[in-house]
Amino acid sequence: MCFPRICRRNEPQNQPKYGDLMRRIHVIAAVIKNSDGQILIAKRPDSAHQGGLWEFPGGKLEPNESRFAALRRELQEELGIEAIQARPLIDIRHDYPDKSIRLDVWLVDRFSGTAHGAEGQPIRWVQSAELNQFEFPAANRPIVTAAQLPERYLITPDCDEQTLFRGLDQVRGKGITLIQLRQTQLQPKAYDALAQRVTQRYGDDFKWLLKGDVQPRVTDCGWHLNSAQLRRLWQQRAGGQKAQKPFSGLLAASCHNAEELSMAIALSVDFVTLSPVQSTASHPDAKPLGWEQAEQLITEVNLPVYLLGGLQPSHSARAFDIGAQGVAGINAFWPSDN
Numbered sequence: 535m536c537f538p539r540i541c542r543r544n545e546p547q548n549q550p551k552y553g554d555l556m557r558r559i560h561v562i563a564a565v566i567k568n569s570d571g572q573i574l575i576a577k578r579p580d581s582a583h584q585g586g587l588w589e590f591p592g593g594k595l596e597p598n599e600s601r602f603a604a605l606r607r608e609l610q611e612e613l614g615i616e617a618i619q620a621r622p623l624i625d626i627r628h629d630y631p632d633k634s635i636r637l638d639v640w641l642v643d644r645f646s647g648t649a650h651g652a653e654g655q656p657i658r659w660v661q662s663a664e665l666n667q668f669e670f671p672a673a674n675r676p677i678v679t680a681a682q683l684p685e686r687y688l689i690t691p692d693c694d695e696q697t698l699f700r701g702l703d704q705v706r707g708k709g710i711t712l713i714q715l716r717q718t719q720l721q722p723k724a725y726d727a728l729a730q731r732v733t734q735r736y737g738d739d740f741k742w743l744l745k746g747d748v749q750p751r752v753t754d755c756g757w758h759l760n761s762a763q764l765r766r767l768w769q770q771r772a773g774g775q776k777a778q779k780p781f782s783g784l785l786a787a788s789c790h791n792a793e794e795l796s797m798a799i800a801l802s803v804d805f806v807t808l809s810p811v812q813s814t815a816s817h818p819d820a821k822p823l824g825w826e827q828a829e830q831l832i833t834e835v836n837l838p839v840y841l842l843g844g845l846q847p848s849h850s851a852r853a854f855d856i857g858a859q860g861v862a863g864i865n866a867f868w869p870s871d872n
């Protein structure tokens with residue numbers, strides 16, 4: 535049997551972080567993945583809080599209960615399964631008008647038993663892309679995104695096209711599914727033409743995010759904003775405080791501090807990179823955040839966060855422990871012999 539790592543966050547964890555008047559209720563919830571990659575969702579009873587909506591199974595932590603013990607108990611009670619392997623996926627804080635919750639969501643990828651609605655609730659196994667067709671409580675938007683995103687985000691190094699294709703051929707089918715096409719040496723026209731060729735060749739293998747001053751002209755690609763573009767769009771947004779997403783596809787932003795993270799939230803981006811966590815050869819003058827500050831910043835945002843800067847795949851476990859979606863990088867994932 536595999537036990538999860540102990541998380542570094544200090545217990546007890548029901549302490550409100552934002553000075554709430556209402557006590558923040560600590561809820562453990564599970565994104566359960568089966569061997570076909572499907573995810574389990576359940577319908578909340580009509581009479582419950584947020585009744586009639588779909589949810590990720592789980593419930594409130596009991597006094598003095600560890601997070602993993604609570605996860606196991608809830609999955610046993612609600613679905614009749616035993617969680618065998620789990621790790622933190624995303625940790626969010628949400629204020630409903632009538633209650634404040636901390637939704638501490640874990641990814642369960644090994645379990646025993648056959649899940650059934652042990653409390654009479656309807657359950658369904660769905661593909662991650664289908665999650666958007668179901669209605670969840672308002673707090674769940676970042677959870678759905680986190681469930682759909684992988685734990686690694688590859689950023690391509692500047693290189694010629696032949697080298698790029700050779701590297702992509704090598705990482706294909708090896709756990710990389712999300713890629714930012716970064717080619718800083720190319721002018722916009724040449725970059726767009728390359729993006730067309732790359733997506734034609736690898737469209738089904740990877741989800742692409744493109745860089746640029748304007749939203750991608752290549753269909754089905756996401757848009758990754760650098761911090762200057764993030765600021766510009768934030769300044770241009772109409773309607774003051776109201777969140778307005780400036781692009782309907784997958785939208786990401788590069789953030790380096792609390793201010794940029796708050797702009798990303800205001801623009802309703804889907805995920806962010808936070809950098810540099812450690813010193814990195816690609817940005818030698820940037821002062822690293824360090825792990826503690828990265829953790830503090832992640833705790834304040836309800837978004838999937840990829841940590842970036844001087845990291846390796848082996849940093850994933852530490853990234854999960856501080857609430858990150860995973861690790862992003864150029865050198866971390868690009869084949870070294872390419």
Ligand SMILES: Nc1nc2c([nH]c(=O)n2[C@@H]2O[C@H](COP(=O)(O)OP(=O)(O)OP(=O)(O)O)[C@@H](O)[C@H]2O)c(=O)[nH]1
Pocket residue numbers: 561562563582583584588589590591592593594595633635637671672673674
């Ligand atoms: N389990 C779960 N709760 C969620 C989700 N999203 C969300 O806002 N919540 C809220 O988190 C709280 C969790 O409550 P729960 O009703 O599952 O708690 P529980 O299993 O311990 O049941 P209980 O109400 O009988 O004590 C509710 O206020 C619920 O509205 C979700 O995806 N899963």
Ligand SMILES: [Mg+2]
Pocket residue numbers: 591592593594612
């Ligand atoms: Mg429950």
